[in-house]
Amino acid sequence: MPKKNLITLKKIAQDLGFSISTVSRALNDHPDISIKTKEKIKAFASKFNYVPNLFARGFRTHKTNIIGVIVPNISHYFTSTLLKGVLEEAEIHGYKVIISESVNNITKQTEMLQTMNQFGVDGILLSLARETKNVDTILNILEQVPLVLVDKVSTKVPCTQVVIDDEDAAFRAVEHLINTGKKRIAIIKETESSFTSEKRYLGYLRALRTYNLEIDDTIILSSEDISIHQAKRLANILISLQHKPDAVFAITDGAAIGVIKALKKNKINIPEEIAVVGFSNSLNSIIIEPKLTTIDQPGNKIGSVAMKYLINEINNENNISNKTVVIKTNLIVRDSSFKINK
Amino acid sequence: MPKKNLITLKKIAQDLGFSISTVSRALNDHPDISIKTKEKIKAFASKFNYVPNLFARGFRTHKTNIIGVIVPNISHYFTSTLLKGVLEEAEIHGYKVIISESVNNITKQTEMLQTMNQFGVDGILLSLARETKNVDTILNILEQVPLVLVDKVSTKVPCTQVVIDDEDAAFRAVEHLINTGKKRIAIIKETESSFTSEKRYLGYLRALRTYNLEIDDTIILSSEDISIHQAKRLANILISLQHKPDAVFAITDGAAIGVIKALKKNKINIPEEIAVVGFSNSLNSIIIEPKLTTIDQPGNKIGSVAMKYLINEINNENNISNKTVVIKTNLIVRDSSFKINK
DNA sequence: CTGAAAGCGCTTACAG
DNA sequence: CTGAAAGCGCTTACAG
Numbered sequence: 001m002p003k004k005n006l007i008t009l010k011k012i013a014q015d016l017g018f019s020i021s022t023v024s025r026a027l028n029d030h031p032d033i034s035i036k037t038k039e040k041i042k043a044f045a046s047k048f049n050y051v052p053n054l055f056a057r058g059f060r061t062h063k064t065n066i067i068g069v070i071v072p073n074i075s076h077y078f079t080s081t082l083l084k085g086v087l088e089e090a091e092i093h094g095y096k097v098i099i100s101e102s103v104n105n106i107t108k109q110t111e112m113l114q115t116m117n118q119f120g121v122d123g124i125l126l127s128l129a130r131e132t133k134n135v136d137t138i139l140n141i142l143e144q145v146p147l148v149l150v151d152k153v154s155t156k157v158p159c160t161q162v163v164i165d166d167e168d169a170a171f172r173a174v175e176h177l178i179n180t181g182k183k184r185i186a187i188i189k190e191t192e193s194s195f196t197s198e199k200r201y202l203g204y205l206r207a208l209r210t211y212n213l214e215i216d217d218t219i220i221l222s223s224e225d226i227s228i229h230q231a232k233r234l235a236n237i238l239i240s241l242q243h244k245p246d247a248v249f250a251i252t253d254g255a256a257i258g259v260i261k262a263l264k265k266n267k268i269n270i271p272e273e274i275a276v277v278g279f280s281n282s283l284n285s286i287i288i289e290p291k292l293t294t295i296d297q298p299g300n301k302i303g304s305v306a307m308k309y310l311i312n313e314i315n316n317e318n319n320i321s322n323k324t325v326v327i328k329t330n331l332i333v334r335d336s337s338f339k340i341n342k
Numbered sequence: 343m344p345k346k347n348l349i350t351l352k353k354i355a356q357d358l359g360f361s362i363s364t365v366s367r368a369l370n371d372h373p374d375i376s377i378k379t380k381e382k383i384k385a386f387a388s389k390f391n392y393v394p395n396l397f398a399r400g401f402r403t404h405k406t407n408i409i410g411v412i413v414p415n416i417s418h419y420f421t422s423t424l425l426k427g428v429l430e431e432a433e434i435h436g437y438k439v440i441i442s443e444s445v446n447n448i449t450k451q452t453e454m455l456q457t458m459n460q461f462g463v464d465g466i467l468l469s470l471a472r473e474t475k476n477v478d479t480i481l482n483i484l485e486q487v488p489l490v491l492v493d494k495v496s497t498k499v500p501c502t503q504v505v506i507d508d509e510d511a512a513f514r515a516v517e518h519l520i521n522t523g524k525k526r527i528a529i530i531k532e533t534e535s536s537f538t539s540e541k542r543y544l545g546y547l548r549a550l551r552t553y554n555l556e557i558d559d560t561i562i563l564s565s566e567d568i569s570i571h572q573a574k575r576l577a578n579i580l581i582s583l584q585h586k587p588d589a590v591f592a593i594t595d596g597a598a599i600g601v602i603k604a605l606k607k608n609k610i611n612i613p614e615e616i617a618v619v620g621f622s623n624s625l626n627s628i629i630i631e632p633k634l635t636t637i638d639q640p641g642n643k644i645g646s647v648a649m650k651y652l653i654n655e656i657n658n659e660n661n662i663s664n665k666t667v668v669i670k671t672n673l674i675v676r677d678s679s680f681k682i683n684k
Numbered sequence: 685c686t687g688a689a690a691g692c693g694c695t696t697a698c699a700g
Numbered sequence: 701c702t703g704a705a706a707g708c709g710c711t712t713a714c715a716g
Contacts, residue, residue, distance in 0.1 A: 052693085056401050
């Protein structure tokens with residue numbers, strides 16, 4: 001299936017009576033070529049809509065100008081904003097982006113890494129599937145092609161990692177609850193296999209310790225892959241306690257929304273009786289009522305920063321770093337934790 | 343920047359004392375090659391982690407196994423579900439997907455089409471930027487590479503198009519409102535430049551005519567690129583009318599949510615006084631209260647069907663069709679239009 | 685069953 | 701300032 005009637009350097013050379021070399025150089029603005037010749041060749045090329053065969057060029061130069069991106073789930077809002085940043089940054093630097101979705105399946109993730117490498121991508125941006133414990137393949141790939149981890153990362157991989165300040169953000173979220181007078185703050189989180197959830201949990205613990213609040217296991221609830229539905233279930237457990245919490249820090253906006261729905265169903269006043277804070281600043285956080293206090297994760301920025309680092313490593317091969325870049329987040333206070341006009 | 347220590351056919355041939363041709367054939371399971379030779383070569387290849395240079399192969403065979411996808415906005419929920427379907431289907435058939443975002447910018451869209459074509463993608467899946475009136479570039483590209491339009495399409499381009507049944511879906515949404523006893527149904531839509539909005543508007547008109555309801559321009563409101571905020575503004579206009587509507591059909595879920603927020607602020611009962619119906623079945627539609635009656639657009643399916651058609655056209659070049667494939671949608675009735683438990 | 689050779693479209697060191 | 705030629709890694713018609 002050859003592409004149809006694409007004009008090549010050879011054709012231009014023949015028609016104009018130059019050599020292929022000269023045509024190639026003229027089109028690439030090589031200083032050796034005379035201005036006259038350049039003009040002639042360029043005019044002809046644009047007249048006949050010449051476009052270089054990037055595949056041939058890439059094959060020749062070992063540069064594909066393609067960057068592979070693997071994310072766990074493309075239809076999460078945060079991921080799509082991250083990809084937006086990735087695409088924008090890539091475009092600025094003349095890279096194309098191949099996107100794949102691991103669906104949180106580790107085998108698939110491994111396959112994708114291998115295919116991308118085999119394909120000859122110039123670099124790989126990876127957000128890890130949940131429970132990626134065995135990082136052998138990743139280490140192997142890392143020897144062959146620049147790789148940057150973003151958002152879902154692992155300390156086991158010695159490469160540049162771009163993340164948000166999960167622990168600190170969680171600390172600030174809980175601190176905010178404490179500042180509004182809350183003393184018994186529950187947390188709804190994921191199980192240990194979630195890297196980000198664990199870091200947020202650490203921030204939660206640090207905040208309680210810092211302010212000398214009791215850490216009570218009965219109000220520390222976990223669920224694998226937390227959903228609105230799961231969060232409702234856990235919230236109901238909290239409500240049924242004798243000694244109820246007066247606030248809930250939920251590890252994701254989805255979880256927080258589940259909590260709010262459960263509280264409303266039980267006619268519990270938010271935030272007076274129980275305040276709720278989420279994490280992500282997803283679109284839903286301003287749809288739910290009361291509007292959700294949450295941590296704004298600037299997906300766009302995270303994506304573009306990660307891309308910048310990756311492109312930098314592509315251009316400076318011996319510049320293999322394993323620094324962790326932390327992107328700052330902001331606490332956005334809304335009605336679910338603190339009503340200003342009351 | 344050559345890729346590091348990648349083993350090639352040549353190397354295998356040298357080490358094993360075969361010709362490059364034989365090695366190539368053995369690895370591609372060509373029937374000519376003896377089983378013994380194949381085994382030997384394959385064993386050696388896998389031992390040394392041989393991976394074919396897909397770039398060289400693509401260059402040689404004029405097949406890149408890459409499909410280019412251009413969407414207006416990657417961070418719309420519907421788009422991300424569509425992309426999910428696209429990625430899944432592509433993977434099944436061994437294609438990689440390059441995703442670009444036109445940000446609804448026509449110039450950018452044109453550039454992207456050209457770059458992708460120049461890049462040598464095997465096919466292009468395109469969802470048009472708003473206001474794509476001049477389709478010359480697209481027609482030009484269409485001559486060179488298989489192209490399928492999806493979701494945001496245009497009748498001006500003679501190619502396969504995959505869309506949802508906008509008009510019919512809108513008809514059913516409005517019919518549902520009529521069936522619940524509503525007689526004065528407003529519509530909040532986008533301006534004429536939006537292809538899908540116009541089709542939904544036609545469905546609205548057809549429903550009113552079918553049931554002999556008056557068509558009243560004072561309750562037909564439009565806004566360019568409708569947002570929650572814009573919808574609130576338009577809803578306030580409707581509320582301030584002497585002769586208020588008893589239902590609102592909003593062209594998107596976002597618009598419907600804006601309407602609901604405005605109605606709630608004005609203490610108007612939903613759906614008793616004014617019912618609301620949206621379009622998309624976005625995640626938000628079950629977050630808002632009352633939950634939103636809406637049209638479920640199966641993004642996944644739309645993406646995978648479009649991909650199927652595109653791949654089919656790639657494999658059968660003379661099979662240039664311009665049929666329009668219509669994907670069925672479902673009306674999902676929720677509390678914003680009809681409360682079952684009351 | 686196997687090999688020598690051409691060629692995909694480009695870039696670039698070398699020569700003049 | 702310009703050209704002839706090699707070569708990137710592969711596939712495949714042709715020959716034996």
